[in-house]
Amino acid sequence: MKPSLITVGEPAGIGPDCILRAFSQHPQAFQHCIIVSPANWLEDRARAINIPVQFRVFSSLHEASSYKPGPHELCLWNPVPDHLRGTVTAGVPSTSTSHAVICCIESATRACLADDAQALITGPIEKAILKRQGFQFPGHTEFLAHLSRREHVEKTTDFVMMLASDTLRVALLTTHMAISEVPDALSIEGTLDCIRIVDHDLKQRFGIREPRLGLCGLNPHAGEQGHFGKEEIEILAPAARIAATEGINITEPLPADTLFSANNRKNFDAIICCYHDQALIPIKALSFGDAVNVTLGLPFVRTSVDHGTALDLVGSPDVSSTSLLAAIVMARDMCDTA
Known part of the structure; x- marks a missing residue:
């Protein structure tokens, strides 16, 4: 089975917390999942919030896909060159990591487009920080559509x-x-x-x-x-x-x-x-924390959490991983249906 790829999003936000808490509580949900991230983004946060996780880090998706992790191991694919990784301070987003954030999203998207992965699940990004570094898109949705778009698009709307x-x-x-x-x-x-x-x-x-x-x-x-x-x-x-x-x-x-x-x-x-x-x-009033953001019209399955980076909650035990888990489950179900 081809893997599903999970991007962290803004590394100073609750994206790492959500992944770590979800994995510690429901490791079975991460079967056939690979996190696309520099190792230190998750290793540092795991130590800070005292969640014991064993990381297996790979420089290529092929190597990561071929590895069979143990019950307490989380697979990471790091596509980011060393000079782009920047410095992460929990709760304080920085433009120094912007290129790395974009690199992870783009690498994961291109892997899905190449049919090397079956789905993409994205963590929340800090849009204002990315824009300061030249990111030209309002959000994930538009960026993924841009990467997926062929040269000649006849439709007014394709996502x-x-x-x-x-x-x-x-x-x-x-x-x-x-x-x-x-x-x-x-x-x-x-x-x-x-x-x-x-x-x-x-x-x-x-x-x-x-x-x-x-x-x-x-x-x-x-x-x-x-x-x-x-x-x-x-x-x-x-x-x-x-x-x-x-x-x-x-x-x-x-x-x-x-x-x-x-x-x-x-x-x-x-x-x-x-x-x-x-x-x-209406959907956040009815289902906040349980809803999933889905991009329709793409040539691959993409789901995401229904919340932002929540910088004020980073490291807090109040961080909920329910939306991330729902996004993983929905991506799996969509792939099974397609």
């Missing part, structure tokens, strides 16, 4: 950010951008591409034969027939109608303030939202 839990799945038409930019970022083509990707991946990755999709309106009361905005009339509804003619089970744009009620959300396998907080507020 979709989705968060999923046992209670709710939400997909985003736009991801990391200012609220003021959202209306201009919406289009019929982009909305239609998103609907198609969600429908396709729910079938192929989640084993849902006939997905039921809800579509959120952008404006209060879904625009109130154009009185509070015309995006529903001019963009969202036309896209939904085209999708329906293709056999996709999608609603017209519906008011977001009632779409997430207990009675309504049980009618959908996923709800497509117009912007970041429209999607993330």
